[in-house]
Amino acid sequence: MAAEDLPSEFDVVILGTGLAESVVAAAFSRVGQRVLHVDRRSYYAANWASFTFNGLLTWIQEHHEESQPEEAQDWSSLLEEGEELIYLSSDPASISNVQAFCFTSEEDEEEEASSPDPPNTTEEETGGANEDVVKETSETESADLKEEETKEKPEERADGAEKEQRFTALNDGKSTVQTDVFRPITQASKTDGKEPGADQPTASAAQSQSEPAKKKISYAQLVKEGRRFNIDLVSKLLYSRGSLVDLLIKSNVSRYAEFKNVTRILTYRHGKVEQVPCSRADVFASRQLSVVEKRKLMRFLTSCVEETEEQRAYNGRPYLEFLCDQQLGDNLQHFLLHSIAMVTEDTPTEEGLSSTRHFLRCLGRYGNTPFLFPVYGLGEIPQCFCRMCAVFGGIYCLRHSVSCLVVDKTTNRCKAVVDSQGQRISCSHFVVEEGSVGTDWKMVTSPPRFLSRAVLITDGSILPSDSDQQVSMVTVPPIAAGCPAVKMVELCSSTMTCMPGTYLVHLTCQSVGSAYEDLSPVVTKLFRTPESHDQENCPSVLWCLYFNMTDSSGLEVEGHHLPSNVFVCSGPDGSLGHEHAIKQAELIFQKILPEEDFCPPAPNPEDIIYDGDNNSSSMGGEENGGAGEEENDGAGEEEEEKKEVLEENDGEEEKKEVVEEEEQSLQTEGIRLQPLETGSGSVGGSDSCSPPAGSQISRRDAVQTPEQHTASTHNPQRESASCMMGN
Amino acid sequence: MAGGSVSECKEYLFKVLVIGELGVGKTSIIKRYVHQLFSQHYRATIGVDFALKVINWDSKTLVRLQLWDIAGQERFGNMTRVYYKEAVGAFVVFDVTRGSTFEAVSKWKHDLDSKVKLANGNPIPSVLLANKCDQKKESSNNTALMDNFCKETGFLGWFETSAKDNINVDDAARFLVENILANDKGLPYEESNGDRIKLDKETVAAESKSGCC
Numbered sequence: 010m011a012a013e014d015l016p017s018e019f020d021v022v023i024l025g026t027g028l029a030e031s032v033v034a035a036a037f038s039r040v041g042q043r044v045l046h047v048d049r050r051s052y053y054a055a056n057w058a059s060f061t062f063n064g065l066l067t068w069i070q071e072h073h074e075e076s077q078p079e080e081a082q083d084w085s086s087l088l089e090e091g092e093e094l095i096y097l098s099s100d101p102a103s104i105s106n107v108q109a110f111c112f113t114s115e116e117d118e119e120e121e122a123s124s125p126d127p128p129n130t131t132e133e134e135t136g137g138a139n140e141d142v143v144k145e146t147s148e149t150e151s152a153d154l155k156e157e158e159t160k161e162k163p164e165e166r167a168d169g170a171e172k173e174q175r176f177t178a179l180n181d182g183k184s185t186v187q188t189d190v191f192r193p194i195t196q197a198s199k200t201d202g203k204e205p206g207a208d209q210p211t212a213s214a215a216q217s218q219s220e221p222a223k224k225k226i227s228y229a230q231l232v233k234e235g236r237r238f239n240i241d242l243v244s245k246l247l248y249s250r251g252s253l254v255d256l257l258i259k260s261n262v263s264r265y266a267e268f269k270n271v272t273r274i275l276t277y278r279h280g281k282v283e284q285v286p287c288s289r290a291d292v293f294a295s296r297q298l299s300v301v302e303k304r305k306l307m308r309f310l311t312s313c314v315e316e317t318e319e320q321r322a323y324n325g326r327p328y329l330e331f332l333c334d335q336q337l338g339d340n341l342q343h344f345l346l347h348s349i350a351m352v353t354e355d356t357p358t359e360e361g362l363s364s365t366r367h368f369l370r371c372l373g374r375y376g377n378t379p380f381l382f383p384v385y386g387l388g389e390i391p392q393c394f395c396r397m398c399a400v401f402g403g404i405y406c407l408r409h410s411v412s413c414l415v416v417d418k419t420t421n422r423c424k425a426v427v428d429s430q431g432q433r434i435s436c437s438h439f440v441v442e443e444g445s446v447g448t449d450w451k452m453v454t455s456p457p458r459f460l461s462r463a464v465l466i467t468d469g470s471i472l473p474s475d476s477d478q479q480v481s482m483v484t485v486p487p488i489a490a491g492c493p494a495v496k497m498v499e500l501c502s503s504t505m506t507c508m509p510g511t512y513l514v515h516l517t518c519q520s521v522g523s524a525y526e527d528l529s530p531v532v533t534k535l536f537r538t539p540e541s542h543d544q545e546n547c548p549s550v551l552w553c554l555y556f557n558m559t560d561s562s563g564l565e566v567e568g569h570h571l572p573s574n575v576f577v578c579s580g581p582d583g584s585l586g587h588e589h590a591i592k593q594a595e596l597i598f599q600k601i602l603p604e605e606d607f608c609p610p611a612p613n614p615e616d617i618i619y620d621g622d623n624n625s626s627s628m629g630g631e632e633n634g635g636a637g638e639e640e641n642d643g644a645g646e647e648e649e650e651k652k653e654v655l656e657e658n659d660g661e662e663e664k665k666e667v668v669e670e671e672e673q674s675l676q677t678e679g680i681r682l683q684p685l686e687t688g689s690g691s692v693g694g695s696d697s698c699s700p701p702a703g704s705q706i707s708r709r710d711a712v713q714t715p716e717q718h719t720a721s722t723h724n725p726q727r728e729s730a731s732c733m734m735g736n
Numbered sequence: 737m738a739g740g741s742v743s744e745c746k747e748y749l750f751k752v753l754v755i756g757e758l759g760v761g762k763t764s765i766i767k768r769y770v771h772q773l774f775s776q777h778y779r780a781t782i783g784v785d786f787a788l789k790v791i792n793w794d795s796k797t798l799v800r801l802q803l804w805d806i807a808g809q810e811r812f813g814n815m816t817r818v819y820y821k822e823a824v825g826a827f828v829v830f831d832v833t834r835g836s837t838f839e840a841v842s843k844w845k846h847d848l849d850s851k852v853k854l855a856n857g858n859p860i861p862s863v864l865l866a867n868k869c870d871q872k873k874e875s876s877n878n879t880a881l882m883d884n885f886c887k888e889t890g891f892l893g894w895f896e897t898s899a900k901d902n903i904n905v906d907d908a909a910r911f912l913v914e915n916i917l918a919n920d921k922g923l924p925y926e927e928s929n930g931d932r933i934k935l936d937k938e939t940v941a942a943e944s945k946s947g948c949c
């Protein structure tokens with residue numbers, strides 16, 4: 010907690026805690042590099058962050074305020090002979106068109122089920138942030154009343170972000186008592202001319218429900234239960250055999266996270282949401298498919314695993330054409346194109362097939378769909394890598410930035426950075442998030458692209474089923490020509506991203522217009538909002554947010570007008586998986602340390618058991634197959650640590666322990682090995698309810714504890730019989 | 737957080753955080769408690785998330801205590817959520833020879849309470865450790881003051897400890913575990929965690945998925 014000066018020398022300084030940067034940080038720290046990892050924000054994960062509801066309101070507000078470009082301070086006094094400065098940009102405008110709407114009542118409406126609310130014109134700010142969300146206030150019939158709202162949003166007041174956020178219902182004076190008014194208030198357009206046109210959605214009076222079937226969760230409740238939300242800025246999933254899952258397993262970073270299966274794949278077709286059969290079991294159980302279709306589908310899925318001559322003949326031609334020629338029929342064609350390959354109608358065949366194969370490969374590893382979602386949201390993932398970096402000595406500092414780079418003019422290398430406090434910190438390499446690099450320094454080959462995002466809090470699932478705890482991936486093909494294809498993920502409360510009784514829905518597409526323009530038509534079709542009609546059976550949107558985010562998938566890690574030892578990490582991209590960020594991180598690592606292993610498994614702390622006092626009682630009493638392993642953890646100068654590993658063969662779970670060497674003159678006689686527990690592979694055993702603390706990690710590794718290295722011992726140890734790789 | 741029972745024996749796994757300023761002796765306390773070791777050599781903790789202490793609490797209860805040391809994030813107080821996630825107890829440590837470390841205690845406690853709660857919304861039980869008591873100048877008697885401080889700040893209690901001379905470390909741990917166990921009795925087992933997946937356990941996960949145990 011104590012603010013103190015940072016050390017003045019590091020091997021790698023990293024600015025930004027997004028996914029790629031965090032993976033880079035963990036990778037370097039893991040092999041013994043001294044890492045300083047900073048973020049100018051007050052939270053981890055940059056544009057990959059997740060927020061509680063209240064945290065998100067603060068974020069909205071921050072993006073709503075005019076961010077004043079910070080006065081670039083002159084640090085030239087820190088320069089030595091032959092050096093020059095490169096200033097970083099302090100205002101990465103990667104988020105734009107932020108608009109939030111509230112469609113639920115402000116407070117609980119216990120007694121008011123039948124009587125209309127008075128128009129809410131009171132400004133209920135509590136001196137805090139003025140969360141300009143206008144809400145639907147009436148319970149009465151005022152459907153189809155569309156009012157043009159063209160008022161400017163009120164001035165933002167930006168104090169006390171911590172305060173409970175209230176919204177203000179705006180009444181334009183024209184509205185009658187019964188009129189529900191809503192319009193976007195939170196709106197932050199950072200127009201740099203390149204982004205999609207900011208829609209100023211005007212108008213629309215709300216259509217209210219004719220009969221309040223169930224009591225809607227009020228805005229006050231959302232705020233009160235705000236901690237139960239973990240709302241991601243990015244919406245992605247993990248392919249169960251994708252590079253992120255592989256990396257999590259390989260590195261043991263997986264110990265910090267738990268996941269949920271995406272339980273079903275849905276698609277929107279002919280105005281209906283349908284389940285897409287994708288596993289063998291699904292196909293056979295499907296009620297939408299005829300027997301003939303089932304056979305065709307199975308045959309197709311089996312056949313496309315291998316590349317054939319026939320397929321190759323379609324290279325360069327649309328996948329749709331290939332599918333058409335397979336005589337699959339409309340149903341199957343739709344499923345295969347939109348939900349399984351998840352490509353567009355003009356995607357080339359080879360690409361469509363490779364997506365299809367990837368999908369199929371990922372099926373069944375953990376569940377019936379190819380996807381996983383992290384409990385507590387995607388924002389956990391970068392933090393897991395940061396934790397790993399910190400555990401290996403990386404130093405973390407939020408609300409801290411790098412103002413400029415000190416460049417050696419002759420070598421064109423970055424020798425040091427100057428942090429936001431004006432401290433000069435030497436480093437051998439500098440890794441930076443894209444947003445902090447001014448456009449002048451970047452080599453951009455393609456025109457800037459954007460993602461359109463919407464986040465909805467709804468009161469029901471888009472496709473109700475036996476279980477109210479489904480996690481659904483929904484593909485929504487373009488709803489009209491020229492519209493983008495939308496990917497939608499519906500999360501239930503057991504993912505710990507939303508409060509019980511609600512669902513958190515993420516929509517993502519490549520921007521055509523602003524997020525509101527791109528996505529609100531889809532929201533209106535699939536959900537009940539004040540704008541929608543005849544949608545009695547759809548879940549209601551309680552609250553929603555639209556924004557655009559830069560899609561930086563085209564960005565290269567090097568080749569910019571920057572020193573040769575500076576690498577750039579791009580932010581989130583529009584694809585469903587995480588391959589881009591992981592590849593980028595690995596590429597940067599390999600460029601800097603080509604000889605080193607990328608994220609070798611970290612030792613499992615649970616293996617280190619010093620059971621000094623009593624007995625070794627209990628647990629198991631099984632035979633311990635003696636085994637040890639020696640590890641070179643790659644931290645060049647560090648001596649290896651020896652330990653002993655005992656392995657217990659009990660079911661599929663490997664149990665081992667490692668004993669650390671005693672230090673100095675101290676006796677280790679008290680130390681005993683104790684088996685962890687009987688291998689309870691069963692669900693509902695201790696394993697399933699233990700915290701994500703690593704208790705289930707099976708990879709064993711050495712523990713590197715510097716104290717130990719002072720003890721001069723270095724005994725070879727027995728080799729571990731097996732090192733169970735994640736697969 | 738309750739563990740599944742292995743025959744008669746009830747097994748618990750508790751994640752306990754050890755926080756406080758740099759150099760107050762967090763790592764030393766953990767080493768002392770878990771490994772019966774003490775070293776003067778100050779080195780940052782590298783490569784270890786937590787230390788595991790297995791306690792045979794009584795004939796029917798086994799407690800596995802994960803003591804989470806704070807890694808390189810401690811200096812600037814910027815812990816990741818991973819660190820706090822699902823902790824059920826905490827030690828906040830200060831150094832009796834350095835007043836500034838005591839002043840930071842309330843900050844740490846506040847940070848803790850804002851970042852992690854029990855399932856029932858209560859703050860997690862925490863115990864204050866006044867470490868390096870072997871070096872205390874004279875036995876100034878501020879017991880009443882400390883008791884009061886604990887009450888105000890929301891600590892269950894406090895102990896004067898010495899990692900060096902092994903004073904009170906076990907007692908403090910026992911005291912905390914008692915409180916965690918007492919809390920645990922009242923807490924409903926969170927059923928929704930059942931189908932969570934740990935990535936390295938794919939076989940098990942797949943099995944649980946198909947509904948067989």
Ligand SMILES: Cc1cc2nc3c(=O)[nH]c(=O)nc-3n(C[C@H](O)[C@H](O)[C@H](O)COP(=O)(O)OP(=O)(O)OC[C@H]3O[C@@H](n4cnc5c(N)ncnc54)[C@H](O)[C@@H]3O)c2cc1C
Nearest residue numbers: 061064236237385816817820821822823851852853855857
């Ligand atoms: C590092 C950190 C930073 C936080 N920052 C903020 C903040 O800035 N503003 C704010 O309003 N709230 C913040 N929180 C609160 C947090 O999001 C949870 O809401 C809170 O810890 C649990 O409160 P709960 O009563 O809802 O418990 P429950 O939801 O019942 O949670 C039960 C368990 O899950 C864990 N848990 C819950 N949510 C999370 C989470 N998001 N990440 C990790 N573990 C979780 C809790 O620690 C607890 O042990 C933060 C939490 C953490 C760990």
Ligand SMILES: Nc1nc2c(ncn2[C@@H]2O[C@H](COP(=O)(O)OP(=O)(O)O)[C@@H](O)[C@H]2O)c(=O)[nH]1
Nearest residue numbers: 758759760761762763764776778868898899900
């Ligand atoms: N005299 C004395 N020194 C201690 C005690 N506990 C820790 N130390 C010393 O204080 C220093 C910092 O301890 P450490 O455990 O690394 O602190 P941490 O940064 O909180 O983990 C080391 O030199 C320890 O040897 C104690 O109880 N008494």
Ligand SMILES: [Mg+2]
Nearest residue numbers: 762763780781
């Ligand atoms: Mg320490």
